[in-house]
Structure formats: structure tokens, C-alpha cells
Amino acid sequence: MAQAPGQNQPPAAAPAAPGAPQTPPAPAAAKPPRPPAPTVPPEFDALPIWTLPPAKLVAMVKDPKSTLFQKAIACKKLAFVGGKDAIQPMAALLSHPQLGCYARFGLEPNPDPLVDDVLRAALPKLTGNLQIGVINTIGVRKDIKALDALIKLIDHSNAETACAATASVGMIGGLQASRALQAALGRTKPPVFPVAARASLLCAESLLASNKPRAMEMYTMLSATNMPEPVRRAAIRVLNAAGPAPAGAKEYPPPTGAAAEADKSGFLGRGR
Amino acid sequence: MEKNIVKKKLGTTRRGFGKAIAQVGAAVAVPAVVAAPAAAQIASPAPGQVGPVLVGNYAMVDQIRVGGIGIRGRGMADLRMMLGDDRVRFVGIADIRDSAREMVKSAVDGYYKTNDCVMYKDPAEILARNDIDALLIATSDRWHGPMAMWAAQSGKDMYIEKPGAMSIAESYAMADNVRRYGVVYQSGAQRRNQYAFEFAVGLARSGKLGRLLAVHADTAIGLGTVDAGGHGWWPETTPVPDPLVFDWDKWLGPCLWRPYNSGYADRGRGEFWDFHAGLLEWASHTVATAQWAADMEHTEPVEYEPEGGIFRGDGLISRYTINCRYANGVKLVLRNHSWSLLGSCSNRFEGTEGWVETGDSGRIEVSPNLKSLLPTRQGKRYDPTAEHIRDFLQCVRSRHLPRANAEVTAHTHVTSHAAWIAAQLNRKLTWDPAKRMFINDEEANRMRSRAYREPWRMEALATSM
Numbered sequence: 001m002a003q004a005p006g007q008n009q010p011p012a013a014a015p016a017a018p019g020a021p022q023t024p025p026a027p028a029a030a031k032p033p034r035p036p037a038p039t040v041p042p043e044f045d046a047l048p049i050w051t052l053p054p055a056k057l058v059a060m061v062k063d064p065k066s067t068l069f070q071k072a073i074a075c076k077k078l079a080f081v082g083g084k085d086a087i088q089p090m091a092a093l094l095s096h097p098q099l100g101c102y103a104r105f106g107l108e109p110n111p112d113p114l115v116d117d118v119l120r121a122a123l124p125k126l127t128g129n130l131q132i133g134v135i136n137t138i139g140v141r142k143d144i145k146a147l148d149a150l151i152k153l154i155d156h157s158n159a160e161t162a163c164a165a166t167a168s169v170g171m172i173g174g175l176q177a178s179r180a181l182q183a184a185l186g187r188t189k190p191p192v193f194p195v196a197a198r199a200s201l202l203c204a205e206s207l208l209a210s211n212k213p214r215a216m217e218m219y220t221m222l223s224a225t226n227m228p229e230p231v232r233r234a235a236i237r238v239l240n241a242a243g244p245a246p247a248g249a250k251e252y253p254p255p256t257g258a259a260a261e262a263d264k265s266g267f268l269g270r271g272r
Numbered sequence: 273m274e275k276n277i278v279k280k281k282l283g284t285t286r287r288g289f290g291k292a293i294a295q296v297g298a299a300v301a302v303p304a305v306v307a308a309p310a311a312a313q314i315a316s317p318a319p320g321q322v323g324p325v326l327v328g329n330y331a332m333v334d335q336i337r338v339g340g341i342g343i344r345g346r347g348m349a350d351l352r353m354m355l356g357d358d359r360v361r362f363v364g365i366a367d368i369r370d371s372a373r374e375m376v377k378s379a380v381d382g383y384y385k386t387n388d389c390v391m392y393k394d395p396a397e398i399l400a401r402n403d404i405d406a407l408l409i410a411t412s413d414r415w416h417g418p419m420a421m422w423a424a425q426s427g428k429d430m431y432i433e434k435p436g437a438m439s440i441a442e443s444y445a446m447a448d449n450v451r452r453y454g455v456v457y458q459s460g461a462q463r464r465n466q467y468a469f470e471f472a473v474g475l476a477r478s479g480k481l482g483r484l485l486a487v488h489a490d491t492a493i494g495l496g497t498v499d500a501g502g503h504g505w506w507p508e509t510t511p512v513p514d515p516l517v518f519d520w521d522k523w524l525g526p527c528l529w530r531p532y533n534s535g536y537a538d539r540g541r542g543e544f545w546d547f548h549a550g551l552l553e554w555a556s557h558t559v560a561t562a563q564w565a566a567d568m569e570h571t572e573p574v575e576y577e578p579e580g581g582i583f584r585g586d587g588l589i590s591r592y593t594i595n596c597r598y599a600n601g602v603k604l605v606l607r608n609h610s611w612s613l614l615g616s617c618s619n620r621f622e623g624t625e626g627w628v629e630t631g632d633s634g635r636i637e638v639s640p641n642l643k644s645l646l647p648t649r650q651g652k653r654y655d656p657t658a659e660h661i662r663d664f665l666q667c668v669r670s671r672h673l674p675r676a677n678a679e680v681t682a683h684t685h686v687t688s689h690a691a692w693i694a695a696q697l698n699r700k701l702t703w704d705p706a707k708r709m710f711i712n713d714e715e716a717n718r719m720r721s722r723a724y725r726e727p728w729r730m731e732a733l734a735t736s737m
Binding site for chain 1 (some may be wrong): 426715723726728
């Protein structure tokens, strides 16, 4: 986004719009001089941690004497190099207000199925944003074993939790998810309802390959006028691509008036 | 500053007018699937009147109503270009900084001589406005991916500054959302509409260079700046400000938590891995142009091999080359050295029958056998940003794909992120574009995504790795 050194600078003013009373505004007034850049102090230098082998990173996460920074950077690097032995130590940090996000960062890309087990176990023990974070990671990992727990959370009293759970159900997808989302569309209100509509759209798309009839059912449901407009339009595009509307859905009468007279006269060559 | 967040009392808007017509249509038992378009066509006013006109999938109006999110330096340049186009009516700004909100409102209201530009602290409020057709998004890099997905999910077209995504996974998720919701996406890669680059690409794609051998992209900055901060933190020296003045939590967005330091917002964006999209500071332009020239806009190279450079452990510094190869054998060379001083963001294309090189200066150099093809007038011919925005606005109306559309942008970003991952790991990587994964390299595969900090989430199918 920022202008790189040497890149073209835009002119001070854009070309005047036809009829515009004035040129567009010039840039903001001159800014005060920038203060000197802060420096990274030794206690926050990540390089010594980043270059440690995985076993030492795991030990750093476990060590109660490690600083918050050390644990954070160790989790971050373990996202890329951590094995099974890194999972439980990071899972223990999921409830930490600052380190919870680092623990999830470390766990989310780890392909070991034990990660799904620890996330499912953590789900009922957490609240608020930390629980939402775990819900989101479960959705990203598409853990189908977590579906039952997530479906219950669609009706959570905290709307943000309910929205997160609904979205994750859609990302996991499948027949069970599609039924749960259809039910949710019938009973939820904003802000959960639009999330349920978007989640249903995702779910329908994921079903196209494995269960096309069910996918088309969902798209038809999502094309109803009570759906959020962007979801409805998206569903209609898929239905249009799949073929014409069902027979009898709507038949327009033949042209009348001047158009019919023109046809009778044999004038069919408009546009030639 | 709450008093400055003016809530516009929306009555029946023009888009709302279109919807109202559609509802009338539905009320007379027109089936849902056809109700809105049919009703809107029937109700279209005579030419010359102000009212809804059906264009593509949208009940468009006489003007494209645009809202802004996160507009400051570069965004102000985009805003000036938009205001200069009489198809645009800029109606609102959302920003987490009160000073930025005030600056944009002042500029817009000053131009229109009104007091109508509505200010919002929370982008969600502007996304919820049904009367806005398109968004100008110029936040910091880490927000581009989520904002693009939200804009798509709210049915809004978008001109969004580059880079478009912070990871391979986010690149695919962004493009998937844009495709799913059928919105128009234009990345701020304005060199796609800059004459010198168009000319060079034209030579390559028309066969004037013979069989293409290699396309080169200048990725000068990006990796170098990572050296300044890497994964480190700056210390907390002042208390976290009042969220109404500067919302630190929202500034961090999906990035990992770290202690507050005002330096991040004032100057540190590019210096830390968390806030930096690697090569994409310039690769957003130059790799996009190279893939365009090679007719590889809808795929990525299959091999990435870093050469030279010093990998410090959390960043790559000094002179480097990353040699990439497409499945058809054509090379993509990413390098920060040995350019012909034609300006920043240079590209060079080489074929069996000649070569062409150009850059931001607008000057073009070719092999001696192609000199007769050079345009008589070289240098900057027009402002590419203005042309790029015109391309976007035209596509908002036509529903065509603009030049820097989401698919092209996603493949540019996947290529650049894959190359950056190879550089960070300092080893050769093999990529499978169909499976969207590196072959036999788990560490590289884990680097394809970055988990979002809570409560932010990525609603997409393309997340599973």
C-alpha cells in the first residue's frame, strides 16, 4: 500500500471532472518530522530464539522461567517445525490472554491429528475471544469430529461465539453441517443469520462434488428473497449456471402492442 | 471523538429505491428468482432521468457510490483520482484513527462543497451500508485480505491497494470469496495500466520476441527491510491510546498480539514479519507484469531456487536472485540487482529473437533487431493510477474483469509468497499448482498460512492445507 521509494508519485491533483467546480483536494498539510525509529532491545530480539532446534523451542515453551516474549516466539517458530512433542505444551497456553493466539498460531498448521484432539478438549474450557479463536482454528482445520460441539454453539448466548461457530460449521461442510445450517437459518436472527447464510453458501459449494442434489437444494433455499442480498445473488448465479429455471416457474406473455405489430410486418432485422 | 462520527439519516436511497421496486414486484406474485431484474426493468425511468438502471447483476445508479476504508498516504492519491471521475460519488470513510477520518472527510467535503461524507470508526459500519456500491480500501497490508473478503461478502466491488494477501492461503481465500460473490476486484497494481509495461508485455505476447525463454521481475525491496525487525518487538513505552482516538487492537487486526508502541503505526509497517508480505511490496507489480507477459496469469511456477543473498535467520538481506520455472520451462527470475536503470519496478522479457526491458521511467530498451518497433514517444504518458481506476470503474458498470482482478492477483501473490518461502528456507522448493502445495516439504507447506488472531476469522473453503 505504501508508496515505495522511486515509485511514480501521483500528480498533486487529478484531472478535473467535467463540470466540476474545482480540482480535487491536494494532499494533507505538511506533517511534523518523524521521530527516530525505535530499536529492538536485546530482550525482544527474536533471532536467538528463531534459530534454536525444535526440542529447545519446546523446552522454552514448557519452562515456567521463560519470558512471555520467549514463549511467544518459540510458539511462532514451532508452527513451522514443531512435532507431536510440541502440541501439549502449546495447548497449555491456549487460555493465556496474550499467548493464546501464539499457541493457536503454532498449532493450526501442524498436521498431526493430536492437534484436533487438544483443540476439541480446550473448546468447552475457554470463554470469550479465546474460545472464538479455537472455534476458528477448528474451522480452518475442517475437523469433522468437532461438528456436534460447534452445532451446539450456534445457539450460544454470546453472539460473536455463535457467529464463529456457525462460520466454522460451514467451513467444515458436509451433509450434517448442511442440515444444521438449514435449521439455523430457520431460527436465528442477525447477527447470526447472515453468517449462517454465508456458511450455507460455503457448505453448498463444498457439497457440489459429493452430493450435488443436496447442494442444489441449498442454493435454491439461499436464493429466497429473505436471504441477505449478496448471498442470494451468489446462489442465483450458481443456479443459472446449472440450467434453466424449473418448468412453470414463470412464463412471460408474448409481446404485444408495437412489438407484436413489428413482428407481423415481418420487420425482424433490427440491428442489421 | 464520538461526536465526530456523524450518523447519516438514510431515507430511501437510490439503491434502496431499486430494492423497493423489487419488493413491489415480489408482492404481485412474481417468482423470487426473476422478481428483481424484471421489476427493475419495468420500472426503469426514461433516459435522462435519475433512477435505477440495470447493469449486470446490479441495479446500478447514475453514479457509483463509493466508500473508503483506511485512507492515508497512498490511499489519498487513489481518492484524488476517484474524485476526479464524475461517475463516482464518495459518501463515507471508515478508519480506526480519528485524524485519518477527519482528513478524508475534509478532503471529500471540500471537493463537493457539502458536509455529507459520513465518518465511521468501525469498517463494519460502512460494509453494512446497502447504498454503497464500491469501496476504496487502502489500509495497511495485513488488513487487505480480510477487508477484501468482507467487501465481497457484503456484495461490494472494490479497488484495494496491494499487496492483497499476507499468505498463500489468504490469497486463495480472497480470490475464492470474490468469485463466489461475483464482485469486481481491482488490486492497486496500477502498472497493469501503464504504457511502457503494456508495450513490453505486448511484444512478448505477440511473439515478436520469438519463443519466450525468461521473464524477469525486480523485487528490490521487501526482503531487505525484514532485517530491520524480523520477529522482534519494540518495547511498550506509552500506554495504549483511547480506542476512539487510535484503536490498537483493530490496528493489529489478525496479526499476533504484541505490546503497543506508537512506532508501529507511525513507521514500522514494513519492518516486521507480522506486518509484511515479503516480496510483495514490489512483486505485486513486477511479478504480475511478468506473469502477464508469459501468459501465466492463471498458474504459478513449479520450481523456486534461491541464489545468493544472506539469510539471517528471520530475514533475507543483500543481493539475491530467486530462480523460478514454470511447467512449460519458461523461467521467472526475481532479483534485486543488475537492472538497466530504467526506473523502479523494472521488468525484462527475453525470447529466442530478442528482449525488452522497461521500468517506471517509462523508457523502453529492446534488442537491436527490435529497435524499429519502439514507440517514437517514450517516458511517462499519463498517470497509470488514474487509468487503473478508470479501468475499475468501467468494470463496475460492465461486470467485466479488470486487469488486476482477484484471480490474477491471487496467482501473483502465490508465486511471490512461494518464492519468499524458498528464500526464508534458503532451499529449492517444488510447487504443485493443482494441489496448491509444495512437494515433499512439510515445513514449507506449513508456511503457506498464518493463523488469524482471535476474534478475526477467514470465511473460506481454501483454508485446508
